[in-house]
Amino acid sequence: MVKPVPPDAEFSIRELSQEFDITPRTLRFYEQKGMINPTRRGAARVYSAVDRARIELILRGKRVGFALDEIKEMLDLRFIDAGNPTTLHAALERFENRKRVLEQQREDVERALAEIQSGLDWLNARVTENEPSEDVKRRARAFEALAAARLEDWTGLPSS
Known part of the structure; x- marks a missing residue:
């Protein structure tokens, strides 16, 4: 069972990347598209519970085949x-x-x-x-007959 996330929870890019098995680059791409909006603390991105929920919905939408633009519109x-x-x-x-x-x-x-x-x-x-089917046996007999006829044509010797 998934634990509920407190509304004031904060996450690092590394935590969300690991949780959702996606790359940090993917998260930055979603940010660039305006799908998530992390805050900044210096150079670090800080993701909120809302951002986390949106990431979960983005990935769910992708799994069922929605385009990112469609997902963005829905979000x-x-x-x-x-x-x-x-x-x-x-x-x-x-x-x-x-x-x-x-x-x-x-x-x-x-x-x-x-x-x-x-x-x-x-x-x-x-x-x-461990026995070939009747169909396989029939096809094998037909192949053997064809091969014997070809050998007879090529060698001039009757097949046995």
């Missing part, structure tokens, strides 16, 4: 302004589209996993039986 406090229905409808449509894409990807992954499982089942059966 912007004006985004939740209920007084602007156009913004809310556009956001709603974007979320619905992303959901459809993710559902299709999930179906594709499930289909691929089923195909891989079929292949694994077939391979396990071959290992367990």
Whole structure:
């Protein structure tokens, strides 16, 4: 279970980099894009609990396929302004589209996993039986017949 973060907590760039397994450069990039706003103490960046939460949301958004510009827009406090229905409808449509894409990807992954499982089942059966399937035997006989005919054509000698 994740421990709640006190609202007045402060974090160094190193702490957040380690916690989220990202580079300090990534955090500086998010700062440059205006997605997080650490304060400064001399040359050091000091991140707040709000910055930490925003980083968590940025990474979650990236995992599900949102572009950074879309994530930035969603993180912007004006985004939740209920007084602007156009913004809310556009956001709603974007979320619905992303959901459809993710559902299709999930179906594709499930289909691929089923195909891989079929292949694994077939391979396990071959290992367990240690005997080639009838299809493999049939193809091997056809290949042997073809090879024998070619040898006969090349050598002029009848195959045995």
